[in-house]
Amino acid sequence: MKKHPLMKLVLVIALGLIVLPMAVVLLWSVTRRWPWPLLLPESYTLRTVRELLTGSASLPKLLLSSIGLALTVAVLGTIIAMMTARATELHEFRGKTLVRHGAFLPLLVPGTVFAMGIQLTLIRLGLSDTIAGVILVHLIAAVPYCITIMTDMTAAVGNKLEQQAMVLGAAPARAFFEVTLPGLLPGVLSSMSMGFILSYSQYFSTLIIGGGRVKTMALVLVPYIQSGDRALASVYSVAFVASALLVFFVFEGLLHALQKRGDRI
Amino acid sequence: MKLEIENLSVAYDTGAVLHGLSLQMEEGEFLSILGPSGCGKTTLMKAIAGIVPVQGGHIYLDGQEITALPIHKRGTVVVFQDMRLFPHKTVAENVAFPLKMQGVAKGERLRRARELLQTVQMGGYENRRPSELSGGQQQRVALARALAAKPRLLLLDEAFSALDENLREEMRNLVLQLKEEFQMTVILVTHDREEALSMSDRIALMFEGRLIQCGTPWQVYTQPVSRQAADYFGNCVYLPGTVEQGMFTAPGIRFPTEKAEGNYELLLRPDCLSILDAGDYPVTVETISFRGSDTVVHLRGTDGVLWKKAFTGKVNLQVGDTLRAALTIENPVLFEVSSAQ
Known part of the structure; x- marks a missing residue:
């Protein structure tokens, strides 16, 4: 395919919008002093890195809880989305359109407003200040996106192969896992990535519902930005982005491994 | 297997598709469900296979009622028009799939x-992917896979x-040959x-969700209802003609019939x-079109009726020629013309 020159320009701009700020953040993360109008910092330090690795918030514990939480949301969100997508795409029932559009309602309400509203309900349910509560709120943020991805994917894959499998003697669940899931796999991974990043980057809802008991990267990172310690905020940002990317790479690798395995057997 | 369908009704949200349809089929029979698109023939096939829910009636396979049986327990195997080979599996795995579902060990299957x-x-295509095969090859694999399931009833939708003309002929022969070899009951x-x-x-x-006629190809063609x-x-x-005193009369034709008196149309x-x-x-030649294997x-006719006749070999006719033809009728079929028209 011949690349359009305009396409190239768009690509360069997009890259600039991601790479340049990232470079600045990287630089800031090891900056001691960077007075105006110098192009580069005046002096560098590893204070921030030391703080990140050995500081008050233990990094491994923080990563573990953040990634664990986000993965849980990613998996649950994708399962919910998959079931919703199958219901609306493959079955006929009353109120189908309502379900389809209703799934996007959480997107209409600003996150802050939503978090404060739902907190009352969660307190009543005894889920406030618990991990379960946080997972629930993150799910509400993530599921609409997961549903969008899974709906398109389910519509594309359809249930024709599943019908064929059942006609050939496969029980419904077996038919799904044998012939439909392999086709849905790329969508499942996209949906999980989406769910992961939405949960991973939640700040306000985690703060309100978690009540400070549920610690995540975002929860530690944001106060540094607000307090103005740019160097520390930057080093946490780098750790935040790097850890998220790492998880994406694992997802990507998993997809390839699964597809390869599917190729062999 | 013996198939009996009693008073079957199927409706979708958009309305009824099958209206109380009944049909019997003997073991080892090859039955075609024929009809224009939208007549409900695919729905009937899907109802037999259990893919669409039925609103009324009963389906029996070998005397056992299967109306409420889930798809995978019926033993009615469908080969769909679009083959539906599993793209993630090799040709051999596709064919082995029904055996895998039956729990047959890997080597054996x-x-x-x-x-x-x-x-x-x-043979020799075992490790290919379905996407690497041509349409005809995919069809063969789909057939092999259906056979692997040991169908009680094979449904060909x-x-x-989807195949081109030459291939179609070949596949029809293959299906007939497999039907004999595996002693199958087949619905096409x-x-x-x-x-x-x-x-x-x-x-x-x-037609329109109803069974109009059921019989041998000869009956259905020569004695339409x-x-x-x-x-x-x-x-x-x-x-067009009339029946009077036990005789049908039309220009150039006269024969005895048992039909009641009235206006009729004779099928020719x-x-x-x-x-x-x-x-x-007498007939007049209006057009002559040469089509390769024949000439149409x-x-x-003098009565205004237009005939299309195919001739093989060289045709020595000119447009405008008038010929003295003859009508021979062996099994006359008369349809009553309702006087309301």
């Missing part, structure tokens, strides 16, 4: 898959219409008259018209 692939002349859903006529033991003709049924096979010509097909005889039915000549 792959061995059986190889055998079945040999049967459909697809417009199975050959099709809109292709020629296919239904040439392949089946019996044809079930469907209605003009609609007759027209579906095409090439029909109708001569081009083979009733013989040109070379010096008959008493449009002839206009």
